[in-house]
Amino acid sequence: MLSFQQARQTILDHVTPLGVERVGLLDASERIVAEDIIAPWSLPVWDNSAMDGFAVRHDDCSNDGTLTISGYIPAGGYSNDPVQPGTAVRIMTGAPIPPGADTVVPFEETSEKGDQLTIRGSVTVGDHIRVKGEDITDGENILTAGSLLRPAEIGLLATFNKVIVPVYRRPRVAILATGDELIEPGTPPNNHQIVNCNSFAVAAALKEIGAEPILLGIARDNRESHLQKIKEGLKADALITSAGVSAGDRDLVRDILEELDVKSVFWKIDIKPGRPTAFAMYGDKPVFSLPGNPVSTMITFEEFVKPALLKMMGHRRVFHPTVRAILKDDVKKKSGRTQFMRVFVTMQNGQYLASTSGDQNTGILKTMIRANGLAILPAAPDHIGSGAQVDVQLIGGDYV
Ligand SMILES: Nc1nc2c(c(=O)[nH]1)N[C@H]1C(S)=C(S)[C@@H](COP(=O)(O)OP(=O)(O)OC[C@H]3O[C@@H](n4cnc5c(N)ncnc54)[C@H](O)[C@@H]3O)O[C@H]1N2
Numbered sequence: 001m002l003s004f005q006q007a008r009q010t011i012l013d014h015v016t017p018l019g020v021e022r023v024g025l026l027d028a029s030e031r032i033v034a035e036d037i038i039a040p041w042s043l044p045v046w047d048n049s050a051m052d053g054f055a056v057r058h059d060d061c062s063n064d065g066t067l068t069i070s071g072y073i074p075a076g077g078y079s080n081d082p083v084q085p086g087t088a089v090r091i092m093t094g095a096p097i098p099p100g101a102d103t104v105v106p107f108e109e110t111s112e113k114g115d116q117l118t119i120r121g122s123v124t125v126g127d128h129i130r131v132k133g134e135d136i137t138d139g140e141n142i143l144t145a146g147s148l149l150r151p152a153e154i155g156l157l158a159t160f161n162k163v164i165v166p167v168y169r170r171p172r173v174a175i176l177a178t179g180d181e182l183i184e185p186g187t188p189p190n191n192h193q194i195v196n197c198n199s200f201a202v203a204a205a206l207k208e209i210g211a212e213p214i215l216l217g218i219a220r221d222n223r224e225s226h227l228q229k230i231k232e233g234l235k236a237d238a239l240i241t242s243a244g245v246s247a248g249d250r251d252l253v254r255d256i257l258e259e260l261d262v263k264s265v266f267w268k269i270d271i272k273p274g275r276p277t278a279f280a281m282y283g284d285k286p287v288f289s290l291p292g293n294p295v296s297t298m299i300t301f302e303e304f305v306k307p308a309l310l311k312m313m314g315h316r317r318v319f320h321p322t323v324r325a326i327l328k329d330d331v332k333k334k335s336g337r338t339q340f341m342r343v344f345v346t347m348q349n350g351q352y353l354a355s356t357s358g359d360q361n362t363g364i365l366k367t368m369i370r371a372n373g374l375a376i377l378p379a380a381p382d383h384i385g386s387g388a389q390v391d392v393q394l395i396g397g398d399y400v
């Protein structure tokens, strides 16, 4: 049986980034740029003032004399007239430095009387001038393909007039719940029926990473229903099924996938929860079959599906940030399996602390709700004492 790391790597080895599409600037937010972006001009575009004040010739500032105010350049204005010796030009932040001037003196360091200006204190040549190209030079590679477009990158693209941006396509991901016991949310449950929560938890997780969920509904525990729904799901870029993958008499998912020529890559991983997870490929489309217990579905999505989809969207970083934390509880676990423990992480005196968020049975949803981290307990020991250091993936929720 594959270990946690082997299974995750195997999945990542099977998926590749989807194609590229060109979208409007704001639609590119939080997506991955698919080509290098080259600066078409320098930034700043020209030498400009960093302060409201006076553009002067530094040589004129060395004696205690006065200068004559000879002009005014607001932001949005410019002047091609050279600043003559003995004169100063009133200039606003962002306005281009006029020829001849090499220094800006802020208003606070001057006093004015009519058109006469006195500079107080010492002035260094070049003060308060933002020099052309000091930020970015013409032809510089400003964003390499594969970069995440956060607000700062979107601003940078806007600066350079890049209103159409090449980004990796977002996967359309079909989600199929399976089981005769299931009804859809909004339907009053009869005896022995339970409401399909997995499809919605998975759809929300997909939206969080910018993938497009397609809800296929529920496949009933018979061959025809599975065939019809799975066929539909295979039209998407990826398919996620929940339940029907363990050893039950009615666990049909893997058989039907095989019947539809979906090639099994592996079944079962040495982890808890999530052992019966199956992974298969339909051409170049991944098919994830997640165990039905809601907590197992959510954790296997986080550990296996999310990194694969992020890779398909062109992301270079596909894993949750992991921190070392001190365990606050004694933990008994199954020896030989990597175990994901739902924890609540806090920070005290510069150190992360992780305490169990409650009952770790996979039937217990509440513990998932309370968790903001998953501690990854290594396979070997069957007991980890409080005070031990463990790796914890931060999975969001309340900030620590
Ligand atoms: N003999 C064995 N039995 C089981 C094994 C095993 O290895 N041998 N593995 C156990 C483990 S671990 C898990 S996890 C479950 C997973 O089984 P399935 O993926 O086949 O899921 P089901 O049995 O159909 O359902 C499990 C549980 O989850 C509920 N469920 C299913 N779908 C949904 C949904 N969409 N929304 C909410 N809840 C859902 C379902 O009613 C069951 O209670 O198998 C163990 N058994």
Ligand code: MOO
Pocket (backbone or CB within 6 Å): 271, 272, 273, 274, 275, 276, 291, 293, 296, 362
């Ligand atoms: O592996 Mo099951 O997913 O423990 O609940």
